Amino acid sequence: MICPKCEAEYVEGVTVCADCNTELVTVEEFEHHLIHHDDWTPIFQTSLSYEADMIKANLEGAEIESIVLSQNDKNFPATGDLTVIKVLVKKNDEEDAKQIISDINTEQ
Numbered sequence: 318m319i320c321p322k323c324e325a326e327y328v329e330g331v332t333v334c335a336d337c338n339t340e341l342v343t344v345e346e347f348e349h350h351l352i353h354h355d356d357w358t359p360i361f362q363t364s365l366s367y368e369a370d371m372i373k374a375n376l377e378g379a380e381i382e383s384i385v386l387s388q389n390d391k392n393f394p395a396t397g398d399l400t401v402i403k404v405l406v407k408k409n410d411e412e413d414a415k416q417i418i419s420d421i422n423t424e425q
C-alpha cells in the first residue's frame with residue numbers, strides 16, 4: 318500500500334497514512350493515477366532495487382524528478398525475479414531521462 322500524497326509505503330492491511338491521514342491505495346492504483354492524471358511515464362523497469370536507486374540518483378543529479386515504485390512488499394521479500402521495480406518521470410522529462418539511462422548503460 319502507498320500514500321498517494323507523501324508516497325510513503327505501508328504494509329498490506331494498513332489503510333490510512335500515519336503521516337498525513339490520507340487513505341492509502343495499492344501501488345497499481347497509484348501508478349495508474351500517476352500515468353493517467355499527473356502525466357508520469359515509466360521509463361525504466363528492473364528487479365534490482367540498487368539499479369532503480371542508481372537511476373533515481375542519476376536523474377536527481379540532472380534535476381529530473383522521479384518516482385520509484387516497487388510492486389513487492391518490503392516486509393515479505395519474494396524471490397528476486399518476482400519483484401517489479403519501475404522508475405517513473407514526468408512526460409516532459411522523458412527524452413532527457415532516457416538519454417541519461419542510455420548513458421549509464423553505455424558506461425557499464
Ligand SMILES: [Zn+2]
Nearest residue numbers: 320323334337
Ligand atoms: Zn501520507
